[in-house]
Amino acid sequence: MASTTLSPWGLMEPSGVRKRIVMWRTGSSSEGAFTLLEVLVVLVILSLVGTVTALGLPNARDRVRLTQVGAWLDSMLADLRGQARREGRMRWVEFDMEARRYRVSDAAWRALPPDVALSFEHRRPATGSTPVIAFLPDGTGSEVVITMQAGAYSSVRHIGWLTGLIRRANH
Incomplete structure (x- = not known):
């Protein structure tokens, strides 16, 4: 008489044909459902x-906004410094904080x-009532510290008077 062997895939007949093991479920039909407590x-x-x-x-929006404004300010100041050196004349940006506007050299207010x-x-005595950041043809600039604040985040830009370079430090 041929014997039937048990493999991990089911019962094997001597002829090699697999038979499935049918497992009958016992217990109530709600055993597979989630309880109210679990939900x-x-x-x-x-x-x-x-x-x-x-x-x-x-907070994430404030940080993103601060990053965008910082990139804009860095770009504008670096462009002004480059223009001053290329054109051989002083270039500046003036800020009117009460009206929340600025202008580059003698251009229109934005x-x-x-x-x-x-x-x-x-860091050095400024002339006039509005903040002005100037760059000279030799690459020097106004020594100014600019602090930007958006929500709980702040970022600082320092413009060196001797080099005119813009350094940043985020807080």
Whole structure:
């Protein structure tokens, strides 16, 4: 008489034909369903994740906005310094903080980017009532510290008077 062997894939007949093992389920039909407690735990976890994400979004927007304004300011100041050296004449940018606007040399006034506060600290005596950052043909510049603030984030730009180079430090 031929024997039947048990393999991991089911019962094997002597002829090599597999037979499936039929497993009958015992117990109630609700055994595979989730309980109300399990569903509530999942909902609480999802709501906590959603809350943490939603609370972090305004801060992320502030940081992105500060990064964008910082890149704009770096680009504008570097361009002015380059123009002063190429053209052999002084170039400057003037800021009117009360009206939230700026102008490059004698060009028309333009609006400052919104949602970011700018403050200026001149390390050398400044002339006039509005902050001015100047670059001379020899590459020197006004020694100014510019602080940008957006929400909880701030970023500082320091313009060196001897080199006119713009250094940054994020906080």
